[in-house]
Amino acid sequence: MIDAAPDATHTTPTGNRMTLVRSMRTSVFVAVVIAVLDQMSKAWALRDLVDGRVIHVIWTLQFNLTYNRGMAFSRGTGVGPIIGVIGLVVVVMLLLSLRRADNVLTRLATGLIIGGAMGNILDRLFRDSGWMRGAVIDFIDFQWWPVFNVADMAIMIGAATMIVAMLKYNSQIERTDGH
Template identity: 55%
Template sequence: MTEGEPSASERTRSLLPLTLLIAAAVVVVDQLTKHWAVSNLAGAAPRHVIWTLQWNLSFNSGMAFSRGQGMGVVIGLIALVVVVVIIGAVRTNTDRLVAVAAGLVAGGALGNVVDRLFRGDGLMRGAVIDFIDFQWFPIFNVADMAVNVGGALFIIWSLFGARKATA
């Protein structure tokens, strides 16, 4: 290490706030869009936006893209464990792409856990609000998008960035 260059611990510490900021931003945007969807789409017919995209309110007791219906408690608990593992792992990471990916996945998972916690009649008994509908693809939400983009970034990092980190 040369003088003026940050130590490994300083570089590592700077990534955890980035991850947490991204996760928080995803949760906020996700919850705001879901609030809009419930306020404006409840009881209404789907609203055409463009091409095959429409806003169509749906309550999903499963996981992303309506898989695992009725397993909300298990899915919610797994999501919480995944968030804890991701946040714990990023503390020792020095790669920004990993920090961004971790923030997206953690924020998306937490956004849907918030629905499970507060949009039902018991602990983890709520349904996730989905409303983005392309009609040829399962209905989803902002949290689902964040999880998938974050997952794709993890794959990109594992194919290209991980090699640089070990070189």
């Protein structure tokens, strides 16, 4: 059986390392931008939405400060520390998975998810009551949907982008395999 020549980026340990660095650089850049934007927006909310102040933006969209001690969409109140630990494990797993992220869409999605997770993990670690007892700051309120934040948006957009990348990648594999 004759094997096809491997891709030039994977022929040497240096090539593998460069591919990993390139994959990580894109994802880490996106993650840092998201985490910073998330923390900046939360600092604004904590400063300008105190004492029950609500800013009406348009239609049902308003900015309204809430503290989420549970998980997504304010479910599971009181399990924040467990969610924080799970979030850290997910971030580490995603960072390790970057070795296999061979397209920009997957790297972008991974960066969005990591950045969003880190934004919320920072809240859980350092806000309010102290180490691992903090609440996630939520303030984007449509009034007909649970209140959320920039990190939550990044996680959801990242997850949707990851699904698109997987579907696109799988269809490309099927076409090249003749299926």
